[in-house]
Amino acid sequence: MARAPALDIELLPGAPRLLELHARELPQRDDLCGAFCGALALGAAGFDERAGEPLDQDAVAVAAGSFISATPQPDILPQGETGRRDYRLAIPRIADGEESGTTAAGVLDAVAALADGELTTIPYAGPWTSATLTGMFDAAAACERPVTLIANLATHHLWGSRASIPGLLGYLLDGDGEGPAPDWRVGHFVCVVGRVRGPGGTLYVLTDTYPSLGSRGVHMQPQEHLARALERSDMPAGGVIAVAFAGDADALRAAAAATGLTEGIWDNGTVAAEGKSRP
DSSP states (O other): OOOOOEEEEEEOTTHHHHHHHHHHHHOOOOTTTHHHHHHHHHHTTTOETTTTEEEEEHHHHHTTTOOOOOOGGGGOOOOOOOOOOSSSSSOEEEGGGOOOBOHHHHHHHHHHHHHHTSSSEEEEEEOHHHHHHHHHHHHHHHHOOOEEEEEEEEGGGSSSOOHHHHHHHHHHHHHOOOOOOSSSSOOOEEEEEEEEEEOOOEEEEESSSSSSTTTTTTTEHHHHHHHHHHHOOSSSOOOOEEEEEEHHHHHHHHHHHHHTOOOOOOOOOOOTTTTSOOO
């Protein structure tokens, strides 16, 4: 009797804690997807508060110089979402909603600052292919302590988040690349927390910022689609911020560089706050 194909499932160090925080904090507040992911990275590494204040998405947004749109924009949200504007802290507003949000540089600097230097934030601008994704994940998975990969991507290059189990298995086992249509079209931040490999393909596990996407904000994406979403060839640039303990940073950097990835920040189209440089 032929042996059934095996699947290899791997979570990044710290992923169980990140998933716990993710389920508790959903959904993101309007325009704070980057800050939401930054807060998850901090929490996964054990940084829950600073000077008696919670290190939540609002705290990261303030530290990152985020802007929120002056008026709600429900038309850009995933289907079934109405938005959330119960901000805990005062966050600057901007009239042009297309420029609201958080810069990649802002997320990078805020997470490092709020962890008081104990975490190193490393930006990777690409090039993004299935091979460099594999190398980036392998480098992160080799870390001894919690590490988070914050992906700044274009959602319309992903599969729709509610792919069926037969569809996902078909891709993993046979390489069948037919998935549901994308849910929406925006520049967005998510966290990459796991990977499932089969004989036909590789899926990455993403924690998204809205419960209507996937299973309470968790869904899986084919490596080819995730690479295209990170490359963002048809909109402002994207990339991945690796958040690791300082003691693991050198090894992570060396392993990522060996895959051909370029370290450097990108301009995702969001306005930078005064005093916070935009690339």
